[in-house]
Amino acid sequence: MPDCFFARSGHYKTATTPLNCDKNAAGYFKAICMTISDQLLLMCSAIGGLNGLLLATYFFCHRTDRLTYRLLALLLLMLSVRVLKSVLFYFNPDIGKQILQLGLSACWMIGPVLYCYCQSICRPDASWRGLQWQLTLPFFVVVITGVLWPYHDNPQLWGGLIYRVINYSWLFYIGLTVLLVWRTQQRSGNSLVLTSAKYRPLLLMILSNGLIWSAFYFASYTSYISGALTFSVLLCFSVLTVFYRDKPMPQTTEAYANKKLLPADAGPLISQLEEWMQHRQPYLNADLTMPKLAKQLSWPSSRLSQLLNDNLAQTFPDYVNHWRIQHAKTLMAVEPVMKMQTLAEQSGFNSLSTFYAAFKKFTGITPARYKQSLPDLTSETINPESGTMS
Incomplete structure (x- = not known):
């Protein structure tokens, strides 16, 4: 501590004048502040x-x-x-x-x-x-x-x-x-x-x-x-x-009104969903989630979940991957020389392993094997909705 501190407290006498004592105290306090600020700056920058x-x-x-x-x-x-x-x-x-x-x-x-x-x-x-x-x-x-x-x-x-x-x-x-x-x-x-x-x-x-x-x-x-x-x-x-991964949006707690939509009510909703998937192709976004798709359709998430689970008997990942696989088949027919990694990305898959697993699940064969069967079919096209040749 500076001499002025001890002079003021009476511990011992010093020749320091009150004016010099105040200056020393101010300088000491300023030095402490500068040291703290430098330490904070060093920590934040390093x-x-x-x-x-x-x-x-x-x-x-x-x-x-x-x-x-x-x-x-x-x-x-x-x-x-x-x-x-x-x-x-x-x-x-x-x-x-x-x-x-x-x-x-x-x-x-x-x-x-x-x-x-x-x-x-x-x-x-x-x-x-x-x-x-x-x-x-x-x-x-x-x-x-x-x-x-x-x-x-x-x-x-x-x-x-x-x-x-x-x-x-x-x-x-x-x-x-x-x-x-x-x-x-x-x-x-x-x-x-x-x-x-x-x-x-x-x-x-x-x-x-x-x-x-x-x-x-x-x-x-x-x-x-x-x-x-x-x-x-x-x-x-x-x-x-x-x-950081977005946490899934909490599902609405309200129970389904009738547990299952009647065919007459589900039909228009299915048509709207199929038309949206076919023309807007939201499945090409690898980060597509059920809340995001429901928001695009201006539906509550519970309605989309009910429609998929009860009326179409599919989970959301299976439904989306079905469209992605059909899109991948179309790309294989149109561009047979396309690399598998590019094919997976342009079909909406995040990784090549996920693409391979989904493709085999829906077709029963690997993408490479399916591709080998296409040389004589490259002049034909595939309907993305049905997956049949036309």
């Missing part, structure tokens, strides 16, 4: 980078869809290293030049990894062998640049030309990623394809990269730490959005 490292470790160890998840892990790793470098430099400008070089090198790789991650989702035929050179080439450029012109010997070069190259190459890859997503949506012919759960993490990652790039690029007009803070906020938001 939490994103640390959580990013934890998420990267989790996705590296994920066993499902290894290519996509490992590219996502690599992307989170590069972003986290870049952000943590900024946090360390902001609070300690005298950190080693090796850390600065490591952070900027990671930033150099963010763009290529983002583009490869996008390809692993948008291109069903994407493989590690096909994407490897797109990562290897930039990696060698980063390594060779760091070896020939290390940061500690060329701080002005890294702070000038190389820094600009890193920023603009990152922006270039963000643009390529947006273009690839747009082409994917145009190719699918389904305006709802990008709203499915499969593309949600990709769209969030593109948006996050754009905002983080803007925060770092315009830091001279705001604050250098703004990029790290932006990453922390966006990472928390992305985790909540990606891993």
